[in-house]
Amino acid sequence: xxxxxxxxxxxxxxxxxxxxxxxxxxxxxxxxxxxxxxxxxxxxxxxxxxxxxxxxxxxxxxxxxxxxxxxxxxxxxxxxxxxxxxxxxxxxxxxxxxxxxxxxxxxxxxxxxxxxxxxxxxxxxxxxxxxxxxxxxxxxxxxxxxxxxxxxxxxxxxxxxxxxxxxxxxxxxxxxxxxxxxxxxxxxxxxxxxxxxxxxxxxxxxxxxxxxxxxxxxxxxxxxxxxxxxxxxxxxxxxxxxxxxxxxxxxxxxxxxxxxxxxxxxxxxxxxxxxxxxxxxxxxxxxxxxxxxxxxxxxxxxxxxxxxxxxxxxxxxxxxxxxxxxxxxxxxxxxxxxxxxxxxxxxxxxxxxxxxxxxxxxxxxxxxxxxxxxxxxxxxxxxxxxxxxxxxxxxxxxxxxxxxxxxxxxxxxxxxxxxxxxx
Ligand SMILES: [Zn+2]
Numbered sequence: 001x002x003x004x005x006x007x008x009x010x011x012x013x014x015x016x017x018x019x020x021x022x023x024x025x026x027x028x029x030x031x032x033x034x035x036x037x038x039x040x041x042x043x044x045x046x047x048x049x050x051x052x053x054x055x056x057x058x059x060x061x062x063x064x065x066x067x068x069x070x071x072x073x074x075x076x077x078x079x080x081x082x083x084x085x086x087x088x089x090x091x092x093x094x095x096x097x098x099x100x101x102x103x104x105x106x107x108x109x110x111x112x113x114x115x116x117x118x119x120x121x122x123x124x125x126x127x128x129x130x131x132x133x134x135x136x137x138x139x140x141x142x143x144x145x146x147x148x149x150x151x152x153x154x155x156x157x158x159x160x161x162x163x164x165x166x167x168x169x170x171x172x173x174x175x176x177x178x179x180x181x182x183x184x185x186x187x188x189x190x191x192x193x194x195x196x197x198x199x200x201x202x203x204x205x206x207x208x209x210x211x212x213x214x215x216x217x218x219x220x221x222x223x224x225x226x227x228x229x230x231x232x233x234x235x236x237x238x239x240x241x242x243x244x245x246x247x248x249x250x251x252x253x254x255x256x257x258x259x260x261x262x263x264x265x266x267x268x269x270x271x272x273x274x275x276x277x278x279x280x281x282x283x284x285x286x287x288x289x290x291x292x293x294x295x296x297x298x299x300x301x302x303x304x305x306x307x308x309x310x311x312x313x314x315x316x317x318x319x320x321x322x323x324x325x326x327x328x329x330x331x332x333x334x335x336x337x338x339x340x341x342x343x344x345x346x347x348x349x350x351x352x353x354x355x356x357x358x359x360x361x362x363x364x365x366x367x368x369x370x371x372x373x374x375x376x377x378x379x380x381x382x383x384x385x386x387x388x389x390x391x392x393x394x395x396x397x398x399x400x401x402x403x404x405x406x407x408x409x410x411x412x413x414x415x416x417x418x419x420x421x422x423x
Pocket of ligand 1: 125126127160189
């Protein structure tokens with residue numbers, strides 16, 4: 001694969017024979033198109049061999065191999081199998097960061113793509129595309145390094161899916177690797193929808209995620225004599241419904257809260273035994289600090305109050321996960337302009353945040369950042385596309401050239417925009 005990446009990218013020549021110093025959007029988009037076959041091959045190799053969590057040795061190996069032909073400074077992580085690649089531009093200048101997550105989900109793939117995974121894990125959130133697209137951006141920017149004043153950091157991150165890979169990479173110094181804090185950071189995430197559409201917005205783009213678990217304690221007994229036991233099962237069932245009422249009746253409808261109970265556990269397997277305890281767990285998504293604080297403060301009393309009403313006891317754990325990704329207004333306004341120049345009507349402002357969560361938020365808390373969505377459903381699908389995290393999710397890697405070009409162009413333009421004033 002290394003060999004095939006050593007391709008010539010289109011370089012425009014001006015009338016006087018010198019290569020042009022401006023980097024028009026078309027040169028990046030044409031470069032992305034030229035790289036597409038190699039990026040598709042890389043994406044499919046990653047897709048066929050997904051890895052979950054913070055340790056992704058095979059994925060890391062593929063990324064390092066795909067970057068090997070380039071003159072980059074390469075760093076690998078200690079607490080996780082990350083890759084941080086630094087491209088030094090021809091002249092000194094600011095630093096810009098581009099990030100891709102690389103991990104898959106513990107999910108049996110149910111698609112029929114020829115490169116589907118058979119190892120019990122699946123790239124159902126498109127991180128295989130994110131990884132290949134960022135490799136493409138590195139190749140594009142490397143081809144234009146003579147025009148760059150400043151450095152680009154490529155952040156290949158494991159463990160986005162609940163493992164907090166981004167904060168671990170921050171602890172390991174990804175923001176200080178060039179010696180200068182990045183002036184801007186960008187990440188792209190694929191999702192279902194019309195192929196090739198870019199979406200972003202200023203302000204909150206993703207929800208914060210909070211997990212909760214409730215354990216109801218009663219007293220076990222015989223299924224025929226519930227009055228001699230204290231049955232936790234109907235209490236738990238009431239708590240499931242009580243939590244839904246909590247989410248819909250106690251929050252402003254314009255400050256969205258989504259609560260899903262996703263796990264229920266009770267019983268020994270025997271149909272005539274009342275269990276002594278029962279347990280549920282789930283996730284809450286919020287997009288404002290006020291709603292999050294209210295969830296943390298008041299969710300436990302829903303469970304304990306219902307349990308008390310039935311003479312049982314409930315213990316509740318609430319664990320706040322990733323904060324919301326908040327896009328910086330200036331960075332995002334400029335990003336929308338750059339993307340529109342390159343992709344025209346395929347770029348739109350997202351009307352609202354997604355209730356998904358993303359640990360790019362930790363980067364965006366420290367660096368002015370823009371997270372964008374790239375819609376990538378195959379155009380020939382029957383019916384509605386399956387969502388991210390579905391075993392049926394299919395993303396079209398025909399978008400990889402544009403994805404690479406978009407990230408490269410955003411980085412190149414940010415370096416120019418943040419160049420120290422001449423003189
Ligand atoms: Zn994801």
